[in-house]
Each structure stands twice: as C-alpha cells, then as structure tokens.
Amino acid sequence: MRSRLVGFALVALAAACTGMRAPPRPAVPTLRYGSVMVEIGQRFHQLGLAATSSNWPLLDYFARGLAATWEADLRLAVAPGPQDIYAEEEVVDLFKAQLRARQESFAKAELTALAPAIAARNAGALEAAFARAAAGCNACHRESGHPYIVIPSSYGQPVPQYLR
Secondary structure (H helix, E strand, C coil): CHHHHHHHHHHHHHHHHHCCCCCCCCCCCCCEHHHHHHHHHHHHHHHHHHHHCCCHHHHHHHHHHHHHHHHHHHHHCECCCCCCCCCCHHHHHHHHHHHHHHHHHHHHHHHHHHHHHHHCCCHHHHHHHHHHHHHHHHHHHHHCCCCCCCCCCCCCCCCCCCCC
16 A cells, blocks of 8 residues: 555656746846947056056056957947948948957957066056057047047047047
8 A cells, every 4th residue: 555655646746846937047138239348448458557556466457358358349249230330231241250269369469568568567568558549549549430439549548539
C-alpha cells in the first residue's frame, strides 16, 4: 500500500511539474548608440578636467574607463539608424557600413595614445593625444551628419562644446 501511495505521489508530482513553466528570462537591455556616445563624451570631459589639475591617478582611472566603455558598450550598442543620424539615407548606409572599422581604428590610434602619456606623466604628450582624440571624434561627427557636435581639443571645456 505504501509503495502505491509513493508511486501515486510521484506521478501526481510529475504531472504537476509538466504544467509549470520556467519564469521568462529578463530581456537583455538594448544599448542605444547615442546613449553610449553621451557616456563617452562625459568620460572624455572628465579626463580633460583631471588633466587641468595634473591629477595623474585620476587621469589613469578616467582613461581606463573611457577605453572600457569604448570597447565594451560601443560594441554592444545597436548601430545607429536614420533616427540617430540625421542625414540622407545613402550617407547613413555608408556610415553604418564603415562604423565598426572606424571604431577599431580610433581605438587603436587615438585612444591608445592616451595611456602611455598618462603613465609617463608627460603633460605635453597628453595634450597632443587629447587633441588628436578630439579631432578624430569631430571628423566622425562631421561624416555622420552631426557637425554640430564639437569636442574641444583642449582641456576643461564642456563636451560637447556648446559655445563657439
């Protein structure tokens, strides 16, 4: 009798479990390209503020944060669409086709130039690397139909530069 009750309980338990579903997985948040660019601009601005006071440990911290945001978040961000790039459709398509290559090139050339200047505590090299990074940002902004987003080439100015 006891084995029948255990068997019945197991069958009932199995039947009850088949109707249960696992809870739905939470949706993976979508990173918008523009939002990631805003964060990158904020980090670049913070880097410039730290440079005005020659706070080398803080410069290192902000440079690493900038590089991490560039490498991780920008890769995950949804590529910009026409709503993000206010330009003719063919400009949008061309820009999107070249976007990842531009990101890689910028990371290898301009962003990596910041770290050695900071590590060496070389203010002149940092100033030059900062200006090159700003020029790279501005070139991409112009080509993507955002010429009004201007990144200052010198420290301590707001990013983007609102006044000309």
